[in-house]
Amino acid sequence: MARRRQIYEGKAKTLFEGPEPNTIVQYFKDDATAGNGAKSGVIHGKGVLNNCISELLMQRLGELGIKTHFIRRLNMREQLVHAVEIIPLEVVIRNVVAGSLAKRFGLEEGARLPRPLIEFYYKSDALGDPLVSEEHITTFEWACPHDLDEICAQSMRINDYLCGLFAGVGIQLVDFKLEFGRLWEGEEMRIVLADEISPDNCRLWDMRTQEKLDKDRFRRDLGGVEEAYQEVARRLGIMPEGVRPEAAPGQGKRKDKGGN
Known part of the structure; x- marks a missing residue:
């Protein structure tokens, strides 16, 4: 298999040259940051969940007539998008x-x-x-x-x-x-x-309990980060195969301290 050319690596995603002209492969990582990188860690399974959640929402918006860069999901962590x-x-x-x-x-x-x-x-x-x-x-x-x-x-x-x-x-x-x-x-x-x-x-x-179901759980050391992401996917009906809610250990390990 030919080695892909990396175009860019950000805090949450890595971009590679796509297989078709003017396309990019967007790879979703488990890495998490807050406070412009002052705090960093890993949210296990986040890349898989974000890939699937973003796919669903981009598709729904496309059906509404909103033009997006999304083309298709390639696998559990990658999607093909237009180069913009x-x-x-x-x-x-x-x-x-x-x-x-x-x-x-x-x-x-x-x-x-x-x-x-x-x-x-x-x-x-x-x-x-x-x-x-x-x-x-x-x-x-x-x-x-x-x-x-x-x-x-x-x-x-x-x-x-x-x-x-x-x-x-x-x-x-x-x-x-x-x-x-x-x-x-x-x-x-x-x-x-x-x-x-x-x-x-x-x-x-x-809406009932005001419980946070997003990255604020990581930013504010609330714990249960993986479970929150999984709950969003579950409610949207896209809990992907291979992610076991019972295996989620709670908040990912931090590499250093800080935050906003």
Whole structure:
């Protein structure tokens, strides 16, 4: 078997050159980080679960008419995606006060926002992914006003759909992060949803108990990290073969300490 060429390795995924022109193989790792790498560890089976969860959500959004980079899942840890030019922004959609929003404004975590809030962060680990305004984005030419309008419109549609999908299985979508890219087809370019959608980049709370079912369990040393990811997969009906809930040992081992 020919050795694949690695294109990029991030905190949660490794990207390889795809088998078809203008494609990439996205490999989901079990590695977990928080606080821009200040805290790191392993969540056993996370890569398998995130791959399957993201596959389902990307497919559902595609059926809704949202263009994504997803092509197909290759195996339990890999999926084939279109090669896109990533826009260097993290788009965060917030429905409920949590995380940094609560800290920045002294708000009570768990309070529902009167309407969904969209925030933009510049993708830079070295700078700590700073919060930026639309003026920053257009001035530094990370995206033009038309691109931003398209990103915001797609983000709101995605939020509306995912809120309903998760509510149907008893989960509240508190907030989540999206990334977008430019997909070139000849001379034509379109903005498409990229990266992943999983408990790694969503805050998901049980609607009845408010129990956290996402990476906050790792960030805040709450334990039961693997079980939380498995519960999300189970409720979505995609608990993959080979993952045994009873074997999950709890929170993955940490390599060093820190966090936000």
